[in-house]
Amino acid sequence: MIIKSNRLYLRKLKMDDLDHLHKLQSNVNVMRYITNRPKTLEETKNELNKILQMYKEKNSDFEVMAVCKNGTNQLIGTCAVIKNVSDEFEIGYRLTEEEWGNGYGIEIASLIEDYCIGIRKLNFIVATVEAKNVYSVKILEKKGFNLILESIDDENDELTKYYRKDRHIY
DSSP, rough: OEEEOOOOOOOOGGGGGHHHHHHHHOHHHHHHHTTTSSSOHHHHHHHHHHHHHHHTTTTTTEEEEEEEEEOOOOOEEEEEEEOOOOOTTTEEEEGGGGTTTTTHHHHHHHHHHIIIIIIOSSSEEEEEEEEEEEHHHHHHHHHOOOEEEEOOTTTTTEEEEEEEEEGGGO
């Protein structure tokens, strides 16, 4: 276990997570604002292998973790801290559709923030989200992230919001 809240905890992914990870990534509604399409089993397996390799290399620029309910080992989502092209640590999270509406999104955002700023001692974190993803926008704003920029994404021609939260605000 990496970090824990009242209802959830984060841990490293493992090969046993493949089925649950694929259930998450093959859901069109979950992936709508991430890749704009569901992923195939082969894509999910390749991605999981890449993540497991990153763990072996202790690569702290690319961390993806499983989100699980306390008392279980079953993956219900994932979250990530990835160094982006601007050399900033960007957070992201996703949750299985069956778990939507339970308040887990803000709890996951809190866990990943605590991990980044409290444990890794990063000076700030950023998040990029499509404006249409109103639930993620609400989560980031509720968590005190500051809207820095709105722009049209070159890849999907959608309005994107770029947020930042500094350590001193934490």
